[in-house]
Amino acid sequence: MRFKDVFSIIGPSMVGPSSSHTAGAVRIGRAARRIFGAFPEEVEIVFYGSFADTYRGHGTDLAVVGGLMDFATDDIRIRNSITLAEEAGMKLTFKTAQNAAFHPNTVLLKLKDENGREDIIVGASIGGGNVEILGVNGFDVKFTMNYPVLMVFHQDTHGMVAHITKILHDGGVNIGYMDVDRKGRGREAVTVVETDEAVPRLLMEHIRNLEHVHRVVFADLSAEEGAE
Incomplete structure (x- = not known):
């Protein structure tokens, strides 16, 4: 790095x-x-x-x-x-x-x-x-925790990444980095997104309500560490 x-x-x-x-x-x-x-x-x-x-x-x-x-x-x-x-x-x-x-x-x-x-x-x-x-x-993913991180655990289905990114785009959240891994075609998968700002709860709820989404995690150390 x-x-x-x-x-x-x-x-x-x-x-x-x-x-x-x-x-x-x-x-x-x-x-x-x-x-x-x-x-x-x-x-x-x-x-x-x-x-x-x-x-x-x-x-x-x-x-x-x-x-x-x-x-x-x-x-x-x-x-x-x-x-x-x-x-x-x-x-x-x-x-x-x-x-x-x-x-x-x-x-x-x-x-x-x-x-x-x-x-x-x-x-x-x-x-x-x-x-x-x-x-x-x-899952083999990589991210730094230098930025807010959104993790979406879901089934590997057609268009899932596009649905996630559209919700973030429409909500005004900028994507800085993305990583995706799956345990096989059509099996469990995860999409990891580093964003430039916190992801509002409403957007996370929209993502959580997508078909084939199992779990949504948001983790952010950046704001607190910037204040330390």
Whole structure:
């Protein structure tokens, strides 16, 4: 990626020794929490590559959990995030694994609620506090969380992407980036859209009411982080 300013290199205001291992990890945790849309009762955290080797020493475990608690990157509560999460009722499991195809600073988060609803998010911290979400629930998609993100889970049917983009266009929402993946022809699919502004609830409801749409998720860290 191309860094746009000096803050992209030195990283954001943060708690911890490393923008990649702490600030980026917080942002991945926050992204997962927003995608899940609720406080997760159980979280399995799997560190890969450099994260797996150094997560204890660099506080990456504290950072990810801080993000799951929706703490900002400079929130001093990150230092006690695991204790705070467990006191709030979050059951945490930490694991390590290796996958040569992954970025060295990658973490997989499996979030569950009390009813067994589950989301699996894979994210990588790519430097300067910047992150890439690389997968959601088995779909191979990529987005940064630098902009508002709309995710539409749907059946792979003719014209679905056109319907989604038309609703956004008619509602005055500009699309900056789009990614689509499916689990096979005519099977489950997801459309990911990064927008220049928040997507109004009414537009999301129009999309949710489209035939063959199963779920609509809106996640936005950009406005809050801009104010930090």
